[in-house]
Structures are given as structure tokens and as C-alpha cells.
Amino acid sequence: MAHAKEALCVTQTIHTHILTNGMVLLAEPMQSLQSAAFTMRLPAGTTYEPAERGGLAHLACDLVVRGSESLHGRAFVEALDRLGINRGEGIGPAHASLYGAALARNLGPALRLYADVVRHPELHPEQFESCRALALQEARGVEDDPAHMLYDALRERFYPPPWGRSDTGKIPDLESTTLDEVRTFVARTYRPNGALLGVAGRVEWPALVELVEELFADWPALPELELAAASPPAGYAHIPYPSNQTHIGIAFAWPAYSHPDYFQAWGAVGVLGGGTSSRLFTEVREKRGLCYSVHATLESRGKYGGVLCHACSQADRAQETLDVMLAELVRLGQGIEQAELARLKARIKSALIMQQESSSARSSALVQDWYHLGRARTLDEVGSLVDALTHETINAYLAQRPPRDFTVVTLGPQPLEVRSGVS
Amino acid sequence: MAHAKEALCVTQTIHTHILTNGMVLLAEPMQSLQSAAFTMRLPAGTTYEPAERGGLAHLACDLVVRGSESLHGRAFVEALDRLGINRGEGIGPAHASLYGAALARNLGPALRLYADVVRHPELHPEQFESCRALALQEARGVEDDPAHMLYDALRERFYPPPWGRSDTGKIPDLESTTLDEVRTFVARTYRPNGALLGVAGRVEWPALVELVEELFADWPALPELELAAASPPAGYAHIPYPSNQTHIGIAFAWPAYSHPDYFQAWGAVGVLGGGTSSRLFTEVREKRGLCYSVHATLESRGKYGGVLCHACSQADRAQETLDVMLAELVRLGQGIEQAELARLKARIKSALIMQQESSSARSSALVQDWYHLGRARTLDEVGSLVDALTHETINAYLAQRPPRDFTVVTLGPQPLEVRSGVS
Numbered sequence: 001m002a003h004a005k006e007a008l009c010v011t012q013t014i015h016t017h018i019l020t021n022g023m024v025l026l027a028e029p030m031q032s033l034q035s036a037a038f039t040m041r042l043p044a045g046t047t048y049e050p051a052e053r054g055g056l057a058h059l060a061c062d063l064v065v066r067g068s069e070s071l072h073g074r075a076f077v078e079a080l081d082r083l084g085i086n087r088g089e090g091i092g093p094a095h096a097s098l099y100g101a102a103l104a105r106n107l108g109p110a111l112r113l114y115a116d117v118v119r120h121p122e123l124h125p126e127q128f129e130s131c132r133a134l135a136l137q138e139a140r141g142v143e144d145d146p147a148h149m150l151y152d153a154l155r156e157r158f159y160p161p162p163w164g165r166s167d168t169g170k171i172p173d174l175e176s177t178t179l180d181e182v183r184t185f186v187a188r189t190y191r192p193n194g195a196l197l198g199v200a201g202r203v204e205w206p207a208l209v210e211l212v213e214e215l216f217a218d219w220p221a222l223p224e225l226e227l228a229a230a231s232p233p234a235g236y237a238h239i240p241y242p243s244n245q246t247h248i249g250i251a252f253a254w255p256a257y258s259h260p261d262y263f264q265a266w267g268a269v270g271v272l273g274g275g276t277s278s279r280l281f282t283e284v285r286e287k288r289g290l291c292y293s294v295h296a297t298l299e300s301r302g303k304y305g306g307v308l309c310h311a312c313s314q315a316d317r318a319q320e321t322l323d324v325m326l327a328e329l330v331r332l333g334q335g336i337e338q339a340e341l342a343r344l345k346a347r348i349k350s351a352l353i354m355q356q357e358s359s360s361a362r363s364s365a366l367v368q369d370w371y372h373l374g375r376a377r378t379l380d381e382v383g384s385l386v387d388a389l390t391h392e393t394i395n396a397y398l399a400q401r402p403p404r405d406f407t408v409v410t411l412g413p414q415p416l417e418v419r420s421g422v423s
Numbered sequence: 424m425a426h427a428k429e430a431l432c433v434t435q436t437i438h439t440h441i442l443t444n445g446m447v448l449l450a451e452p453m454q455s456l457q458s459a460a461f462t463m464r465l466p467a468g469t470t471y472e473p474a475e476r477g478g479l480a481h482l483a484c485d486l487v488v489r490g491s492e493s494l495h496g497r498a499f500v501e502a503l504d505r506l507g508i509n510r511g512e513g514i515g516p517a518h519a520s521l522y523g524a525a526l527a528r529n530l531g532p533a534l535r536l537y538a539d540v541v542r543h544p545e546l547h548p549e550q551f552e553s554c555r556a557l558a559l560q561e562a563r564g565v566e567d568d569p570a571h572m573l574y575d576a577l578r579e580r581f582y583p584p585p586w587g588r589s590d591t592g593k594i595p596d597l598e599s600t601t602l603d604e605v606r607t608f609v610a611r612t613y614r615p616n617g618a619l620l621g622v623a624g625r626v627e628w629p630a631l632v633e634l635v636e637e638l639f640a641d642w643p644a645l646p647e648l649e650l651a652a653a654s655p656p657a658g659y660a661h662i663p664y665p666s667n668q669t670h671i672g673i674a675f676a677w678p679a680y681s682h683p684d685y686f687q688a689w690g691a692v693g694v695l696g697g698g699t700s701s702r703l704f705t706e707v708r709e710k711r712g713l714c715y716s717v718h719a720t721l722e723s724r725g726k727y728g729g730v731l732c733h734a735c736s737q738a739d740r741a742q743e744t745l746d747v748m749l750a751e752l753v754r755l756g757q758g759i760e761q762a763e764l765a766r767l768k769a770r771i772k773s774a775l776i777m778q779q780e781s782s783s784a785r786s787s788a789l790v791q792d793w794y795h796l797g798r799a800r801t802l803d804e805v806g807s808l809v810d811a812l813t814h815e816t817i818n819a820y821l822a823q824r825p826p827r828d829f830t831v832v833t834l835g836p837q838p839l840e841v842r843s844g845v846s
Contacts, residue, residue, distance in 0.1 A: 084768075086773050087699075130711070133712030134708065137736065275504060286489075314563060343501060343505055347504060
């Protein structure tokens with residue numbers, strides 16, 4: 001893979017700075033770009049929601065970015081918009097993520113606005129009612145989105161609670177949530193210890209450290225939050241849904257991002273379900289025409305790793321689709337071929353190059369790495385780990401830990417029969 | 424806007440080469456990147472489908488990329504995958520688009536494979552049956568996707584036929600389509616005259632011209648295809664759908680990409696419906712909490728331009744949502760404010776910078792420009808056009824041509840009352 005290494009030869013340096021209150025700043029200067037991007041993660045994800053308050057993390061995040069104590073409501077949003085920040089928010093199990101990208105010279109002013117809003121959010125009663133109405137709208141919209149419903153149900157059944165929670169939340173929970181509950185949640189979880197800030201693009205590291213110290217150094221740390229995980233329901237569940245289509249979801253445990261065998265396991269899943277010559281794509285879609293799209297995705301929620309497979313087929317071919325998918329999962333345990341891995345490596349090399357050209361992608365990868373590994377890796381390092389994979393090392397792993405104990409959820413007019421390996 | 428101009432100061436050069444058979448090659452070298460991307464457009468979009476063959480263009484494209492006469496089926500797909508091409512296909516009204524991105528050194532081999540497959544597709548009977556089964560799956564999936572159904576219905580009602588056709592097609596049409604019909608369609612529309620190839624990233628222009636001449640110069644031109652447009656249905660239509668949500672779509676005519684007033688009209692629509700401080704977002708979502716997302720998008724199909732607005736709200740608030748949206752469309756005719764345009768310009772400057780950092784985005788923009796304008800513009804030129812906009816020039820345009828004659832489609836449990844300006 002000498003060629004690929006040569007192609008990744010742009011100088012990559014990652015800087016790290018930890019504030020005394022625990023907040024972590026990571027940066028990767030990319031001087032060929034004109035843009036800069038940031039990803040701020042706060043330990044305010046769904047796992048910290050109290051029982052029967054599903055959706056609180058999302059609602060809190062939406063309300064926080066509505067304005068600060070000094071810049072109310074529209075004034076705050078318009079200040080961000082005047083900087084041309086292309087931005088968004090997302091809620092995961094562990095974190096609320098606030099991210100954005102802009103011209104490099106607007107990064108500093110943007111961080112100043114975000115520091116203000118996460119430290120001193122306005123949390124106005126009127127805005128709260130508007131945010132809750134929107135959260136309810138979104139939760140009701142999921143009822144018209146069978147693929148979304150399936151993924152929510154599959155994660156809830158597969159991950160040890162509370163790690164499988166949906167970010168959209170539950171309608172009765174949202175209806176009962178009060179502004180005081182949002183205030184309490186924000187007071188506990190919008191905090192420097194556990195917070196990560198990743199920056200990538202055209203940035204000067206010394207000036208960035210100085211700015212971040214100025215904005216966040218006097219933000220007081222809070223007591224750590226405890227999280228206990230329960231046993232997941234697992235097994236098979238069917239959700240009746242009036243349609244001619246059946247959605248099929250299958251999940252099984254697989255090494256998480258922080259696991260020493262992660263790359264072996266990741267390679268195996270890439271052969272199973274990544275790209276147009278993957279096994280699932282070939283067997284389910286191309287050879288049999290059973291469904292338009294079929295995926296297998298490896299995801300990590302905290303220390304829990306899993307593979308989530310999804311397909312949607314005509315109801316009268318759904319049993320065949322499920323059978324073929326399960327057969328492919330079992331067959332994966334028998335190993336992969338050298339040519340399959342070679343194609344996967346080629347695809348990943350391209351993906352790494354694309355990531356190295358995107359400030360947004362890098363700022364997000366920095367904090368992702370730090371959260372799971374306690375350090376951030378350059379793409380050169382990731383490329384070397386991919387290079388080191390062989391079909392022999394992957395097959396040695398698969399022989400010891402084949403896919404099994406499947407959690408299955410179907411959604412459609414009729415339940416299916418799960419003929420092998422359900423957990 | 425001196426700052427923004429300074430930020431866009433990376434050297435931008437666009438090369439053009441027209442083959443004697445009419446095929447157009449466009450390239451923008453981006454030497455700071457390691458990647459290269461291409462977008463190939465063939466005049467094989469939905470407008471060329473015969474009557475009662477909705478979905479034929481999509482089906483044909485899916486089948487074409489399944490293999491060539493010399494590299495059958497999986498062998499073709501695996502050859503692409505060995506190059507690590509991150510690729511896809513899309514069908515529009517005028518074109519089938521084949522696009523991909525990869526390490527720069529893999530661009531040439533990828534173009535060689537694509538030249539082979541578009542000039543000599545295998546079109547195998549077995550693959551045809553598999554592709555048709557998938558196309559039917561996808562068309563049935565739309566029935567579970569109310570937003571998709573709404574957009575399809577809105578475009579069909581708004582654009583002069585055949586310009587409003589859905590790429591997904593119609594189930595009875597797909598069921599009756601034969602392989603011979605696909606062969607005839609491909610023979611007429613996969614052709615050099617009317618074809619565009621845009622390349623951006625780390626490329627050497629002289630070598631690229633040489634390669635493209637070698638691959639395509641002896642591809643014979645075909646007679647031009649005629650297209651007549653009929654009158655659109657327009658007016659209001661309701662589609663009954665069992666849900667607690669109502670989807671609302673509104674369309675109105677607006678200057679197309681090639682129109683001299685395009686940028687004035689584009690600025691007005693940006694203030695109406697682009698970003699988090701746009702009027703629709705503020706009035707419909709933030710102030711009233713009527714729906715989670717609300718958009719206004721300007722699109723061009725050939726010489727027909729239109730603004731498509733979409734919102735989805737709880738059924739019992741849908742009438743209010745529609746009323747507020749229509750009121751905002753009418754209010755837009757009264758003009759915009761300087762501060763609104765300033766925020767829009769800041770957002771667009773960021774977007775232009777991001778585009779200048781992405782080889783995929785640039786390769787696509789090159790062919791988009793050529794199709795509508797007969798030439799491709801650098802982002803510097805686009806930036807200057809944005810800079811030149813003022814609220815006075817936009818308001819002068821709006822005073823002459825306010826939004827009106829609305830085409831409205833709703834989808835949900837109950838029809839609504841359209842209280843103003845329906846076409």
C-alpha cells in the first residue's frame with residue numbers, strides 16, 4: 001500500500017490542550033484550506049435523561065441554542081448568521097454536539113458566541129413552549145417514518161438501557177416535561193469536565209489556546225455523573241405497521257471503537273455490508289432483487305459496540321430477505337477472502353483522503369477519537385492500521401468471535417419467523 | 424465585501440474542451456487536494472421517457488452501470504471497487520448523472536471503466552429482472568414516505584409536462600417495461616452530443632484531454648432529441664393519507680438558472696427560506712412552533728424555474744401553517760431588508776468556500792453551469808455576483824414580479840382551504 005501512504009503525505013499535526021476544569025481542546029491545522037470548523041461536545045446526551053423523560057436532552061439542546069442571557073432569542077441566532085456559520089446540533093447517547101464551519105476568520109467570533117450560549121443560556125419560557133411543540137412535531141413525524149421507527153426499536157432492544165435511547169424521545173414524556181426539568185438538566189450536564197472541543201482547518205494553535213482559555217477557563221467543573229446500565233430486552237420483536245413493505249433490523253454485539261480488536265472486527269463488517277460489492281449488497285440486492293437498499297453499520301455507544309443491519313422489502317418477500325441476511329451473518333463467521341479485503345481497503349483509502357480534505361470531518365473525528373480512546377489520531381495513523389489488516393488476522397478474529405446472538409426487529413403487516421441464532 | 428474576496432483568492436482556472444462529436448469536457452485543477460472527482464451527465468433523464476414508461480430512465484441507468492460487454496456484472500463493479508471509487512448515480516429531468524471521487528491517480532482508470540460501460544453496456548436479461556424488481560421496491564417504498572410523495576405530486580402539478588416527472592417512476596409503468604424498451608432508450612440517449620464530463624481536483628489538463636479523446640472521440644453523435652412541453656395542471660390538490668400529520672407543498676414560478684434576473688430572484692428566496700434566520704423558519708417554526716422543518720428551495724428544470732416550499736405539521740395546525748406560509752410568500756413581494764440580505768451573503772460566502780474545498784462539489788457545479796449557461800464560472804465570479812446584490816436591486820425585482828399563482832398540494836387526513844393566490 002505504498003501508493004496510498006504517499007497520497008496521505010500532507011503534514012498532519014494534532015494539538016491537545018486540557019483546561020484545569022477538565023475541558024479538552026483538540027486542533028488539527030489544515031493550512032491549505034480557507035475554512036475552519038469546530039465540533040463541541042457536552043456530556044448532555046440521552047443517557048443522562050431521567051426515567052420517563054425521553055427527549056429531554058434534545059429539547060434542552062434546542063432550547064440552549066435559542067439565545068443567551070446577554071443575546072436574547074433572534075439576536076443570538078442573527079449574530080451567528082451574520083458570521084455565515086454553517087451549523088447544526090445533534091444528540092447522541094453520551095453527548096450533545098454543537099458544530100459549525102465558516103471562513104477561518106469567523107471561527108473565533110463563533111466560538112465566543114457558543115461559549116456564551118452554553119455557559120449562560122437564556123432558557124426563556126416562551127422559547128421553551130415553542131421548542132416543546134417542535135419536539136412533539138418531530139416525535140409524531142417518526143410515526144410516518146417506518147425506517148426511523150425500526151432503528152429506534154432495534155437500538156432499544158439491543159443496547160443495555162439507557163444506551164439504546166432514541167434522541168427524538170417519547171410523546172407522553174415530552175408532554176409532561178417542564179421548563180424547570182430542562183433547567184436542572186442543563187445545570188448538571190452543560191459543564192466543562194466531560195466537554196470536548198475539536199477544531200480543524202486554517203487555525204493558529206497558540207491564538208486558539210489563548211481564546212479558549214479566555215472563554216472557558218473560569219467555567220467551574222461539576223461532580224461527575226454516574227451511569228448504570230441494565231440488561232437489554234434482546235430477542236425478537238415485531239411491530240405491526242400498515243404497509244406493503246416490511247422493514248427488517250438485525251443487531252449483534254461487536255467490538256466497540258475502544259476495543260483492541262476493533263480494526264479486525266471493523267474489516268469484517270466492511271466486507272459484510274459496506275459498499276456495492278459487499279456481501280449483503282450482492283446477495284440481497286444484486287442477485288435476488290429483494291430490496292433497494294441493505295446496510296450493515298458498526299456503531300459504538302460508550303463501551304458498547306454493535307452491528308446494525310437494515311433492509312426493507314416487499315412484505316411477501318420479507319421472510320426470504322431475513323433468511324438471506326441471517327445466512328450471510330452466519331457465513332461471515334467462516335471468514336473473508338483476500339480480494340474482498342483489498343476492495344474494502346481501496347474504498348477506505350479514498351474515504352480517508354476525502355476526510356483529510358474536510359475541516360468539518362476532521363473536527364468531528366478529533367473529538368470522536370478522544371471520547372473513545374483518550375487521544376486523537378492522525379489519518380496517517382488510521383491509514384497504517386488499515387494497511388496492517390490482512391484476511392488472515394480478520395479470519396483469526398472471526399473464528400473466535402463469529403456473529404451470533406442476534407436481536408431482531410421487524411416492522412410491517414406480518415411478523416416473520418427467525419430461523420437462526422436469535423439472542 | 425473585501426474580506427470575502429480575499430478569502431476566495433485561491434487561483435481558479437476552468438478548462439474547456441469540446442470533442443468533435445459534441446461531448447463537452449470541463450476541468451478545474453485544485454492542486455492542494457489529493458483527490459479528484461468527476462461528474463458525467465448523459466442526456467438520458469426522465470423527460471426522454473416515452474408516455475406510460477415512468478421510471479424507465481432510472482431503470483436504464485441502474486442497468487447500464489451493472490456491467491459492460493467486456494466486463495460482465497460483478498466483474499465490472501469489483502473493478503470499480505478495487506479503485507476505491509466513492510460513486511453514485513442520479514436521474515434528473517434532463518440527465519442521468521454518474522459521479523465519483525477517488526485518489527487522484529485512480530481517476531484515469533475510473534474514467535476508462537465508465538467510458539466502457541456507457542458506450543458498451545451489457546444490459547443482460549437477468550440483470551434487467553433484478554433491476555426492475557429493485558425499481559418496483561423503491562416505487563413501493565415511496566408509498567411509505569409521505570414527504571417524497573408530496574414532492575412528486577407537487578412537481579407533477581407545477582412543471583409543464585414532462586418536466587415534473589418523478590425519477591422513481593410509476594408501478595404499472597415499471598411492471599410493463601421490457602428489456603427491449605430499455606435497449607432502445609439507451610441507444611437513443613447514451614450518446615456524446617449532449618453529454619457533459621466535469622472533472623475537479625488534482626488533475627493535469629493536457630493528460631486529461633488526451634485520455635478523454637482516446638476514450639470518447641470515436642463515439643458517434645446521434646440526431647438531436649425533440650422535447651415539447653404541455654401545460655401543467657397547477658391549482659390545488661389534496662392527497663388523502665392516513666396520518667396525524669399533514670404535509671404542505673407550495674410552488675410558484677421563479678427565474679431559472681439561465682435567467683438574467685436569476686441572482687436577484689435567488690437572493691429573495693434565500694431571505695424567504697434559507698437558513699435559521701429566514702422568514703419561513705422564523706415565522707412558521709421559531710415563533711409558532713408549527714412544524715419541525717420548513718424549507719423554500721429554488722430549482723431549475725431546463726428553462727423552467729420554480730420555488731418549492733415544504734412543511735409538515737400536526738393535522739390540526741396544518742391550516743394555520745398553510746396560512747402563515749402563504750402570507751409570507753405574499754409579504755415577500757413587498758421587499759426585503761438590508762440586514763436580511765447581509766446575513767444571507769455571509770452564509771453564501773461560507774458555502775462558496777466549502778465548495779471550493781470539495782472536488783466533488785466543483786465537478787458537479789462545472790457541468791451544472793455548462794448545461795444552463797453554456798459556460799462554467801469560477802467561484803470568484805459567482806462570489807462577485809453575490810457581492811453585487813443589494814436589497815434595492817432585489818426589491819426592484821420583487822416589485823415587478825412578486826410571488827403569485829401558487830400551486831398547492833397537501834397530503835394528510837383532511838384537505839385544507841387555500842385562502843390566497845392559488846394559480
